[in-house]
Amino acid sequence: MESTRFRRAACKRMAGRVDAKYTVLCNYSSCRSREEVNKIPVPTVTVKINDVKITCVKECKYLGVIIDDKLKWTAHIEFILQKLKRLLGILYKMRYKLPDWCLQNIYFAFVHPYILYGLEVYGNTYPSYLDKLTVLNNKLLRILQRKGRTCCKESLYLQYNTLPPVQLFNYQVLNLVHKTVFSPYLLPSIFQNYFIPTKSIHGYETRHNKLYLTHINTRFGQRILRYKGTQLWNRLPNDLSNNSASQSFRNKLKLMLNCDPM
Numbered sequence: 001m002e003s004t005r006f007r008r009a010a011c012k013r014m015a016g017r018v019d020a021k022y023t024v025l026c027n028y029s030s031c032r033s034r035e036e037v038n039k040i041p042v043p044t045v046t047v048k049i050n051d052v053k054i055t056c057v058k059e060c061k062y063l064g065v066i067i068d069d070k071l072k073w074t075a076h077i078e079f080i081l082q083k084l085k086r087l088l089g090i091l092y093k094m095r096y097k098l099p100d101w102c103l104q105n106i107y108f109a110f111v112h113p114y115i116l117y118g119l120e121v122y123g124n125t126y127p128s129y130l131d132k133l134t135v136l137n138n139k140l141l142r143i144l145q146r147k148g149r150t151c152c153k154e155s156l157y158l159q160y161n162t163l164p165p166v167q168l169f170n171y172q173v174l175n176l177v178h179k180t181v182f183s184p185y186l187l188p189s190i191f192q193n194y195f196i197p198t199k200s201i202h203g204y205e206t207r208h209n210k211l212y213l214t215h216i217n218t219r220f221g222q223r224i225l226r227y228k229g230t231q232l233w234n235r236l237p238n239d240l241s242n243n244s245a246s247q248s249f250r251n252k253l254k255l256m257l258n259c260d261p262m
Contacts, residue, residue: 112162166261
């Protein structure tokens with residue numbers, strides 16, 4: 001009942017500002033097993049704005065990111081895979097016709113942006129869901145660097161000074177945490193106090209910049225950005241978490257994630 005009243009109030013507020021023709025409804029829920037889902041009756045919800053019925057969908061695209069109703073992000077990952085697979089044949093043909101610096105520029109112009117965009121959102125899923133993207137990215141790097149299948153994967157990323165998708169997600173999140181700790185004025189107000197320093201809880205000075213980690217029992221809750229960022233930050237060595245220079249921190253962090261993945 002509360003959720004229904006909330007939806008009605010939200011629809012009234014949006015009625016004059018939202019075009020119903022370009023609006024869809026997506027009901028988000030946690031990832032349950034089929035047995036649990038079959039036991040729970042799913043109510044039929046009809047939402048109207050200005051007497052126009054809003055279509056209920058299982059996934060929708062917002063700001064270039066496909067959001068599914070289970071928040072698994074598999075639909076968006078599949079979208080990226082389809083975009084990158086189109087490049088395989090083209091890169092095979094041009095890898096012996098262009099110099100190395102040009103091939104590297106092609107990677108950062110046509111491959112890396114697709115992986116990086118929205119990674120802080122869709123990368124916060126189970127690592128197994130990112131496996132296909134990692135395998136395809138490895139293949140594209142081998143093509144551009146003219147390497148065989150038996151080459152060391154770490155060398156592929158070191159040569160282009162980048163990271164695999166899973167570690168790139170960790171890198172992006174840790175950069176956000178670093179800004180909140182050392183330069184919160186550079187961030188929007190919602191993120192300035194997003195992570196809580198441990199010293200603000202107990203009130204005495206410490207030699208490290210560790211963060212307070214809230215206890216969460218569910219796996220779904222442990223994927224919250226605040227929890228994930230705090231967990232990753234507290235696993236950093238003290239010399240890295242105490243490094244206030246942003247460029248130095250990023251360089252050392254990228255090297256550490258390449259040699260010792262988190």
